[in-house]
Amino acid sequence: MPVRGWIEIDERYCKGCELCLNACPQSVLSLDMDRLTPKGYHPAQLSADGCTGCAICAIVCPEAAITVYREVSTRRARSIAA
Amino acid sequence: MTRQLLKGNEALAEAAIRAGVEAYFGYPITPQTEVLEYFSKRMPELGRTFLQAESEVAAINMVYGAACTGTRVMSSSSSPGVSLMMEGISYIAGTEVPLVLVDVMRGGPGLGNIAPSQGDYNQIVHGGGHGDYKPIVLAPASVQETIDFMDLAFDLAEKYRAIVVVLMDGNIGQMMEPAELPPMRPVVRSEPDWAVTGAKGRERRILSSIYIQPEEEEIVNIRLLKRWNQIEANEVRFKEYFVDDAELLVVGFGTAGRISLSAVRAAREEGIRVGLLRPITLSPYPYARIRALAGQMKGMLVVEMNSGQMLDDVIRAASGRVPVEFYGRLGGMVPFPDEVLEEIHRMAAQPASPNGNPRESWMKRLAIIEG
């Protein structure tokens, strides 16, 4: 089962450039067309389930706006707990 | 310390070393190449930094980088090379880090020649790189003065975070004279509170000359101006000879001043009441002293190896209180003392018109001389 991940996009930095949308292998990102960042851009957002915490969005983001988390996989979790 | 026979270019380099200069970046150009060559030999002996850059443009920017670290650093060049350095000098002024630059002047404009001249007075004293800043300019007239001014140059540059140019006529770099070098001072490795050296254990620093908001740039410009006002108030230097009872005042800097001194001495022996004022700082200029002396004089004679650049500063200082005349040689020609003596005779016998145009009348006299 794929690891579950999630991201936080800091709206101070996001300029709605869509590079993360374009790069996401799970296609779980979209621009939020109902909101504007303080600088007036439509920010990117997680808009579907399926993020694996692969961090490809963070790799392509020119603003380092994305923080990526994921669940530790069960095998690793067991070895951590041990 | 003993007096030795020293060549100007080599003496200034050794004097800078003894004043604790830690790095030299330069480029060959006549008539100051010996400065570069001397440093290339001495700096490695002392474990200090030397590098011949690929051009004067690169050299001044290497100096700029090193200066940003708080290192005592200098460069040297001659007229065409100094033109290449103007951009770098402006950036250094805008960043407010210290610079010591030696300019050994030669005939110009353009490629000109390698003979001595004073043709860069306006470029260095009034012009230079773009923007609102003024350099401190020292004008030695001998190898000894050149030696003495190197230490002074570094101290002034660091005290005021200013540009200091040691403006030498080409012959001073080339000639050999008996002179005394100071003792070796240890290199003082201190880090000024603005220096960029790697942000270990402190807040990081930025050194830049860019202030994209005009409001901020204005504040910087005013800060530079206030610092200049302090320099003007405290750092004017000049030498005077025979002025107490003088009716005629000769004003000349560097070699022109030194040659004029010979003429003034000869004139005094003939009983002519003439004196000499030789500015040491061309910037800040001794306006106040010349203005004061103008009150007691019947005439002033400015002697230069150019077309009359300091002349305009003397006219301004005289404030119309006394006629000002001019004698100059150009293109690398150096006047003889008897040429200046003849001018003194002429002025003593026949007072100048206060409404004259000094350059025009000088050019007419030159025509008479050339025949």
Added chain:
Amino acid sequence: MTTNAPTELVYQRPESFTETVTHYCPGCTHGVAHRLVAEVLDEMALRERTIGVASVGCSVFAYNYFSCDFVEAAHGRAPAMATGIKRVLPDRVVFTYQGDGDLASIGMAEIVHAAGRGENITVIFINNANYGMTGGQMAPTTLPGQKTTSSPYGRDVEQMGFPIRMAELLATLDGAGYIARRSLHDPKNIRQAKKAIRLAFEAQVRGSGFSMVELLSTCPTNWGMTPVEALRWVEERMIPAFPLGDYKTME
């Protein structure tokens, strides 16, 4: 998203990247290049002994985005300024960050000689085939036929010559220790770019000579494209003209 499983942080903004919002256009890969350099400075723990030299171009305010000591150079002169700093402080890490006008046009003499002398500095060279900051004029890296604001009919090689390949050119110099060209147009290439940047800084720390990473980058605004379209242009047009690879490596 809430979870009861243990979680780990996979990626966050590097420490050497300040909190200042950049002025770069949306999707401009200057930001990616900055981020990669910041990540390497963090990973190699170099921040406290690094001095950056900003140049003139879109990245003129680079010093606002890196949290190390920084100086600002005149246009093209960054390698000379970096030389001055490195020569007097040889144990610090000195890098320049330059665009194609700064490095390959007005600064051509300075970069060639810094590389020729083998100065132990690291140069990050952003190649986006135009002069970005001043509005998209022709650069020494502009492609034949490419329209810019100063080559409105397209770069005519008869009149305006051919693009200059800086990585190849500098690699001919014995003083060069590590010269590589990478691209920032997709995640795989970005990862490889980061590795090259890391090798470049390692070359400096080891004293292996001059190091440079040329990064093919986008300029969506002046190319008149969306950020995503611009990535395609790098891949399809720039890479054939500026092949990726290692042009000089340390033995």
